[in-house]
Every structure is written in structure tokens, then in C-alpha cells.
Amino acid sequence: MPSQSTSGIxxxxxxxxxxxxxxxxxxxxxxxxxxxxxxxxxxxxxxAIAVTMRTPGQDNExxxxxxxxxxxxxxxxxxxxxxxxxGKQGNTLCVALRxxxxxxxxxxxRNFYTTSSCGVCGKTSIAAVRIVCEAGIDTQxxxxxxxxxxxxxxxxxxxxxxxxxxGGLHACALFTTDGSLVAMREDVGRHNALDKLIGYxxxxxxxxxxxxxxxxSGRASFELVQKAAMAGIRIIAAVGAPSSLAAELAExxxxxxxxxxxxxxxxxxxxxxxxxx
Amino acid sequence: MPSQSTSGIxxxxxxxxxxxxxxxxxxxxxxxxxxxxxxxxxxxxxxAIAVTMRTPGQDNExxxxxxxxxxxxxxxxxxxxxxxxxGKQGNTLCVALRxxxxxxxxxxxRNFYTTSSCGVCGKTSIAAVRIVCEAGIDTQxxxxxxxxxxxxxxxxxxxxxxxxxxGGLHACALFTTDGSLVAMREDVGRHNALDKLIGYxxxxxxxxxxxxxxxxSGRASFELVQKAAMAGIRIIAAVGAPSSLAAELAExxxxxxxxxxxxxxxxxxxxxxxxxx
Numbered sequence: 001m002p003s004q005s006t007s008g009i010x011x012x013x014x015x016x017x018x019x020x021x022x023x024x025x026x027x028x029x030x031x032x033x034x035x036x037x038x039x040x041x042x043x044x045x046x047x048a049i050a051v052t053m054r055t056p057g058q059d060n061e062x063x064x065x066x067x068x069x070x071x072x073x074x075x076x077x078x079x080x081x082x083x084x085x086x087g088k089q090g091n092t093l094c095v096a097l098r099x100x101x102x103x104x105x106x107x108x109x110r111n112f113y114t115t116s117s118c119g120v121c122g123k124t125s126i127a128a129v130r131i132v133c134e135a136g137i138d139t140q141x142x143x144x145x146x147x148x149x150x151x152x153x154x155x156x157x158x159x160x161x162x163x164x165x166x167g168g169l170h171a172c173a174l175f176t177t178d179g180s181l182v183a184m185r186e187d188v189g190r191h192n193a194l195d196k197l198i199g200y201x202x203x204x205x206x207x208x209x210x211x212x213x214x215x216x217s218g219r220a221s222f223e224l225v226q227k228a229a230m231a232g233i234r235i236i237a238a239v240g241a242p243s244s245l246a247a248e249l250a251e252x253x254x255x256x257x258x259x260x261x262x263x264x265x266x267x268x269x270x271x272x273x274x275x276x277x
Numbered sequence: 278m279p280s281q282s283t284s285g286i287x288x289x290x291x292x293x294x295x296x297x298x299x300x301x302x303x304x305x306x307x308x309x310x311x312x313x314x315x316x317x318x319x320x321x322x323x324x325a326i327a328v329t330m331r332t333p334g335q336d337n338e339x340x341x342x343x344x345x346x347x348x349x350x351x352x353x354x355x356x357x358x359x360x361x362x363x364g365k366q367g368n369t370l371c372v373a374l375r376x377x378x379x380x381x382x383x384x385x386x387r388n389f390y391t392t393s394s395c396g397v398c399g400k401t402s403i404a405a406v407r408i409v410c411e412a413g414i415d416t417q418x419x420x421x422x423x424x425x426x427x428x429x430x431x432x433x434x435x436x437x438x439x440x441x442x443x444g445g446l447h448a449c450a451l452f453t454t455d456g457s458l459v460a461m462r463e464d465v466g467r468h469n470a471l472d473k474l475i476g477y478x479x480x481x482x483x484x485x486x487x488x489x490x491x492x493x494s495g496r497a498s499f500e501l502v503q504k505a506a507m508a509g510i511r512i513i514a515a516v517g518a519p520s521s522l523a524a525e526l527a528e529x530x531x532x533x534x535x536x537x538x539x540x541x542x543x544x545x546x547x548x549x550x551x552x553x554x
Contacts, residue, residue: 006521007521009521009524009546011544011545011546012544012545013542013543013544013545014423014542014544014545014552014554015541015542016541016542017423017424017554019545019549019554022544024544024546026518026519026520026521026524027518027520027521028520028521028522029399029499029520029521029522030399030522031402053499053522055520122306122307122308125308146294147294166518167517167518167537168496168520188496188498188520189498219465221306221330221465221466222306223330240445241303241443241445242445243304243305243306243332243445243465244283244284244286244303244304244305244306245305245306245307245330246306247286247303260444264292264293265290265291265292265293266290266291267288267289267290267291267299267301268288268289268291268296269286269288269301272296277291277294277296
């Protein structure tokens with residue numbers, strides 16, 4: 001277990017009216033500041049682009065995945081280097097982009113929520129994602145058996161080392177359609193866990209991840225479906241409930257969205273044709 | 278049940294290898310853009326300050342609570358009016374501040390994560406919150422019986438109308454020390470649920486909320502403890518796990534933090550003197 005992901009603390013455990021001192025393990029949470037250096041060689045400028053509260057570990061993946069799922073970069077080749085900033089206790093990373101690349105951060109920031117034409121609403125949020133996400137991702141169709149899906153949550157829990165000690169982390173994982181684990185990531189923030197997972201894919205040449213099934217340990221929000229869509233993922237299964245906008249976005253993008261995946265049960269919200277019963 | 282908080286959608290329910298079409302209710306999720314109008318009368322300027330994905334409902338409370346817990350405003354009197362922006366489908370709110378008030382948004386944005394002196398780390402995040410939170414909040418000490426705490430999760434669930442239909446919402450609630458419900462709020466985002474609850478307190482003259490117990494339906498993160506601290510809350514109980522930084526912040530601020538509150542059990546991470554066994 002990566003020790004930087006957990007932190008020990010003395011607590012008092014109450015059981016009924018009996019109290020006893022104990023040592024408890026907590027999921028580590030620390031801020032991470034992401035900086036980006038961009039421009040033409042010799043004239044690079046660096047700016048802070050985000051601060052997120054995350055569980056330390058796999059920070060390079062988090063940085064790469066965040067820039068990618070937020071639409072700031074498009075390929076691993078857009079990244080020249082990812083380095084910790086000195087004297088910042090490992091909590092500040094700078095991503096140097098390839099020479100000449102100058103993304104429009106302001107545009108990316110508001111990409112997924114608003115378009116200038118109509119303002120802020122679910123429909124425009126969905127439209128904005130649709131514009132950004134690549135078309136033609138379905139060149140290799142994918143299907144998964146319901147019985148394979150049913151087995152995934154137990155496989156995820158078996159991998160969740162930090163959660164099993166702390167009870168405090170969100171997790172997400174990619175599986176092949178025969179149920180083999182590809183990669184799993186945990187974090188106190190569910191969006192961070194997914195950014196790490198997608199960052200892993202990006203840094204290992206596995207994007208688009210359109211041949212894998214994504215499993216989420218909790219609920220499926222708009223933001224998580226949006227990030228998965230950016231990575232080309234076509235099947236998302238969540239142990240918890242989806243939100244209305246998550247289901248609408250999945251439907252619009254032709255993504256299979258499964259919720260309440262527990263035991264031998266689940267709800268299919270969209271793309272049922274990819275689930276083989 | 279407020280209908281704008283839920284959304285019906287046709288789904289396929291799989292049970293083993295049996296599938297049947299059904300209508301499912303989902304927790305509604307829509308973007309909300311918050312704008313703020315500030316300056317001297319006649320020379321007011323309006324700017325967008327945040328977009329958050331939230332469950333529609335109690336948006337005025339969300340706006341007020343967000344501005345307060347992020348350290349942008351200090352009192353209900355700082356708000357002159359909260360109005361929907363026309364033509365934005367109810368998803369854009371403008372908060373007009375009292376004449377002459379001009380908060381430093383940039384400073385507020387980074388308030389809780391960094392200080393200029395040392396950079397980004399958990400310690401500086403905690404130090405930044407300590408500076409912002411009012412001192413002397415303990416003028417009226419508060420204690421709660423463990424047996425009262427044990428009963429709170431069931432009381433919260435009984436109130437969670439939207440969750441009970443959708444399974445998709447975070448909730449938080451304030452209780453008196455004898456276990457009576459003061460107010461409960463639900464949202465797809467847990468920070469939004471707490472902002473709505475604190476916004477309710479603010480708009481109803483109930484700040485500081487230092488005589489109430491805060492119950493969280495899920496985990497306790499740094500951000501949630503920070504927001505509670507801003508509202509003067511001295512006892513926080515969570516059904517789930519706290520993060521390391523949440524526990525450290527509670528300890529530093531002298532806040533009682535209880536986690537894993539389930540059945541007749543809980544863990545006390547800090548401030549045990551306020552729990553009467």
C-alpha cells in the first residue's frame with residue numbers, strides 16, 4: 001500500500017456507551033496546484049491553472065488526465081515534461097507543453113458548461129461536450145455480457161487497498177470485456193480518480209479507451225461521463241445512481257450507462273445494445 | 278417532493294438474465310452560473326464567479342452560502358438582492374452586493390489552499406482557513422450525548438425525499454443538541470448541499486450556527502469542514518470516513534469531528550470533550 005495515500009491518527013472509538021482509544025488510518029488529502037508552461041521555445045510562460053484537493057500519488061497521471069479531459073491538450077505528445085516545482089513539498093506540478101502549443105485556457109474552463117449562444121443549461125452543456133469529443137469513436141464496436149458486469153464490483157473492491165484500510169476513497173477502474181482488470185485508481189475526489197485513470201491510459205498509449213469497460217465505485221455525475229467520453233470510453237457502469245444530466249449526456253453521445261450495479265442487478269440507462277443478456 | 282429536483286427516464290432493469298423496461302427517477306443535475314454585481318451605486322459591474330453542477334432548488338441559498346463559505350461576503354447584510362438573470366432558464370443567478378462592497382475575488386479563490394509565503398500544502402491550507410474563520414466562536418459551549426448522535430442518521434434518511442426516490446443525492450442537516458431537525462438540504466454535489474444549508478442559516482439569521490450539530494450523509498472532506506467552520510459549526514458528524522486533512526483541520530480549529538456514525542458506533546477524530554457518553 002502506498003504510504004503517502006494514508007495517514008495514521010489517534011481517535012476514540014465509541015461503541016454504544018463504551019469508548020476506547022485507537023489508531024485509525026485515514027485517506028490522505030492534500031492540495032495539488034497544477035501549472036502549465038506553454039508558448040514558443042525561449043518565450044515560454046508559466047501559469048497556475050487549477051488547485052485540486054487530491055490523494056497524493058500518481059500525480060503525473062492526474063496532471064495529464066486533467067489537462068486532457070478538460071480539453072486543454074489532445075494527445076500525450078502535447079506534453080513535453082511533467083515536473084514537480086522545487087520547494088513546494090511535492091504539491092505543485094508543472095506541465096510543460098510541446099513548443100508552440102498555446103491552448104486557450106479560458107475557453108477550456110467554460111467548455112463543458114456554457115456556450116456563448118444560449119447561456120447555461122444542461123442542453124448546452126451536452127452540446128459543448130459533443131463538439132469537443134471526437135466523432136467516429138465506434139469504429140471498433142464493443143459489447144459486454146451482463147454476467148461479466150455483475151462480477152466487476154467485487155473485483156474493484158479486491159483492488160482497493162487504500163479504501164479497505166480507510167473507507168475513504170472513491171475508485172474507478174477499466175476492465176476488458178472478459179472482465180480482466182486493466183488499471184484502477186483511487187482518490188478522495190472521484191473526478192481525480194478518473195483523471196488519474198485516464199492520465200494512465202494517455203501516458204501508456206491506451207487512448208481512445210474504447211475497448212474497455214469503465215467501473216465507478218459511486219455515483220455517475222455529468223462530469224464523470226464527460227471525462228469518460230473524452231477518453232473514448234463507450235461503456236460506463238456505476239455502483240451508485242447516475243444524475244439526470246449524466247444519463248442525458250450518455251444517451252446523446254451513444255454511450256452505454258449502467259447504474260446501481262449491485263449483486264446480480266443493474267439499471268441500463270442508455271446503450272442497452274452493448275449489454276449481452 | 279420538489280419535482281424540479283428529480284427527472285423521470287425510461288430504463289431497462291436487469292435482474293440476473295431477466296430484463297424489463299421501467300420508468301426510473303433520477304436526481305436532477307443542471308449547471309448554475311453565479312454572477313456577482315458589486316461596486317459603488319451607479320458604477321456597478323457584474324462578473325461571473327463560478328459555475329457549479331447542482332440539483333435545482335434553493336438556488337438563492339446556494340448562492341448566498343457559496344459566497345459566504347468561500348469568504349467573499351461576511352454577512353447577510355452584504356447581499357442587496359439575488360435575482361435570476363432573464364433568458365437563462367433559471368440557471369444563472371446574479372447576487373447584487375450592498376453599495377460600496379468590493380470583495381477581492383482572486384484572493385478569495387485561493388484563500389483556502391495557498392498562502393503566498395509557503396506555497397501549496399495541507400498546513401498552509403489549514404492556516405489560511407484559520408485566519409479567515411472568526412475567533413471566539415466558543416462563547417456558548419455546546420455538548421451532545423452519544424445516544425443523541427446515534428439517532429441522527431435515521432432522522433436524516435427519513436427527511437431525504439429526493440434520495441429515497443433516486444438514490445442519487447448527498448445530504449446534510451443541522452440538528453439541535455436534543456436531536457431535533459433544524460434544516461436539511463440535498464444536492465448531487467455534497468459541497469452544494471452544505472452551501473445551501475449554510476445559505477439557509479445566513480438568510481434566516483441563524484449564523485453563527487454554533488449551537489447546532491451538522492450531520493453529513495457521506496464522507497467528510499477538507500472542503501466540507503472548511504465550509505462548516507466558516508459557519509461557526511462546532512460539531513460535525515459524518516456517516517462516512519473523514520480525510521486526513523479534514524481531521525487535521527477540525528483538530529486545529531477545535532471542532533468536534535465524528536466519522537463512521539452507523540448504528541450505535543462512531544469514531545471521534547477530534548474534540549471528544551463535546552460528546553457526552
